[in-house]
Amino acid sequence: MYYVSTRDRLQKTTGSGAIAYGLAPDGGLFTPEAIPSLAGNALNTLRDMTYRQRAVYVMNMFLDGYSAAELNGFCAKAYSPERFRDPAVAPVRKVSEGTYALELWHGPTCAFKDLALQMLPHLLTSALKKEGEGKTACILVATSGDTGKGALEGFKDVPGTRILVFYPKDGVSAIQELQMTTQEGSNVGVCAVRGNFDDAQAQVKGLFSDPDLKKELAGRGYFLSSANSINWGRVLPQIVYYVSAYCDLMKSGNIQKGDKVNVCVPTGNFGDILAAWYAKRMGVPLGKLICASNQNNVLTDFIKTGVYDRNRPFYQTISPSMDILVSSNLERLIHAFSYGNVEQVRGYMDQLAQTGRYEVASSVKRELVRDFAAGFCTDDQAKAMIANTWKGNGYLLDPHTAVAFHVLEDYRSETGDSTPAVVASTASPFKFCPAVLEALGEKAPVQGLESIAQLARLTGLEPPVPLTNLAGKEIRFTQVVEKSGMVKPVLELLK
Numbered sequence: 001m002y003y004v005s006t007r008d009r010l011q012k013t014t015g016s017g018a019i020a021y022g023l024a025p026d027g028g029l030f031t032p033e034a035i036p037s038l039a040g041n042a043l044n045t046l047r048d049m050t051y052r053q054r055a056v057y058v059m060n061m062f063l064d065g066y067s068a069a070e071l072n073g074f075c076a077k078a079y080s081p082e083r084f085r086d087p088a089v090a091p092v093r094k095v096s097e098g099t100y101a102l103e104l105w106h107g108p109t110c111a112f113k114d115l116a117l118q119m120l121p122h123l124l125t126s127a128l129k130k131e132g133e134g135k136t137a138c139i140l141v142a143t144s145g146d147t148g149k150g151a152l153e154g155f156k157d158v159p160g161t162r163i164l165v166f167y168p169k170d171g172v173s174a175i176q177e178l179q180m181t182t183q184e185g186s187n188v189g190v191c192a193v194r195g196n197f198d199d200a201q202a203q204v205k206g207l208f209s210d211p212d213l214k215k216e217l218a219g220r221g222y223f224l225s226s227a228n229s230i231n232w233g234r235v236l237p238q239i240v241y242y243v244s245a246y247c248d249l250m251k252s253g254n255i256q257k258g259d260k261v262n263v264c265v266p267t268g269n270f271g272d273i274l275a276a277w278y279a280k281r282m283g284v285p286l287g288k289l290i291c292a293s294n295q296n297n298v299l300t301d302f303i304k305t306g307v308y309d310r311n312r313p314f315y316q317t318i319s320p321s322m323d324i325l326v327s328s329n330l331e332r333l334i335h336a337f338s339y340g341n342v343e344q345v346r347g348y349m350d351q352l353a354q355t356g357r358y359e360v361a362s363s364v365k366r367e368l369v370r371d372f373a374a375g376f377c378t379d380d381q382a383k384a385m386i387a388n389t390w391k392g393n394g395y396l397l398d399p400h401t402a403v404a405f406h407v408l409e410d411y412r413s414e415t416g417d418s419t420p421a422v423v424a425s426t427a428s429p430f431k432f433c434p435a436v437l438e439a440l441g442e443k444a445p446v447q448g449l450e451s452i453a454q455l456a457r458l459t460g461l462e463p464p465v466p467l468t469n470l471a472g473k474e475i476r477f478t479q480v481v482e483k484s485g486m487v488k489p490v491l492e493l494l495k
């Protein structure tokens, strides 16, 4: 199976090529030429497997150049009991009748990014070997909070790699910042940037396409690669957990094979919900994919109107990992809905770059509303949802997941569609203690690490070990740069 660039159908490569180089040379995203099918008995077969086995099965369908034995080895390491505290890896919990949380935060950094970022280093380092790449890969990451730490944990001390993470100085939670600045490992770098996530992401994209930097680094024996969800190696492991969630619901008898299940995903860069769409296209009987945004609701408008317009105020919210106005992965979906008309895709992306706005053709709009629904909520609404779900169901939501619960409730009352729904629960509430404490009525919650103990006392829940372990870790990284100054830390790390 081959991968094509979203902007040029002649730019074709294998799975390992797509993973090794991240972005196509024309700036497009590599996307599978055809989507494999889970028809016939496949879901029954998958139902009786462990998470790790399901991951091997699904990833193998997309990656010709990797053997099942090889993928098996990767999964054993990436999803080992040392790394994932829950034996189910990504367990499905019933929150109320017909509403389930797919818990994606039992990994080392307590957010869903771990499911992909524990796998990516294995996929990437073997892809580099398969591609005959002799240079060392330097992973460059722009993060809205969780990707950075996830990538650092995944790549730390992986031979043949370096990793440098940029995060917006005032755009991440205190605990997220501490997770990154205390990162261990001999091949890692962390740097704060003045500006927001979109600024950092735009600059990182600029570094990737800077020919002078490329030449300089090649001379030093390096090339730049990406761990952002523009890399197919990030999206692929995420498809697995939507397949797995459906199988778990079959296994527990909550649904019968073939029953429709809606999926609601708190969305930022559109990577997570895109993975759900691939699962649906593979034949998992998913109904509506509900895209949930916070007050940065550019995707809500897009899905409802077909107009993508980033010219709007940027809000800092209590769900910082969704504070994004340019959702890179949308390009893969638009490409799929354009049926090979890459000129159309390129046209939209050029307009986005030049004016910050584009409107898709009516044929694309029709497909969008068939598969997707969308909504958004404010911080106050998300906090109310945290309080209500804790009081009513004894289930504690983090602020991102709360956005999705709110949007699901709105969707159900607006449409009358009461199909069972799986909500992607993307982070542990202990990652965002001050906001969660406020939601639960704490007037002046403490900040930083003490807030973890405060939330544990208030709820009686046990905080995840990787977060309590942060106490007493040494701060290793303090550098802050202007967004125009991001080349310097790259050159420093890759001396």
Ligand SMILES: *Cc1c(COP(=O)(O)O)cnc(C)c1O
Pocket: 111, 112, 113, 146, 147, 229, 266, 267, 268, 269, 270, 271, 272, 273, 321, 322, 400, 401, 426, 427
């Ligand atoms: C990254 C992240 C999101 C958004 O996911 P995308 O794939 O960027 O849409 C939502 N919630 C949390 C906690 C995250 O870390």
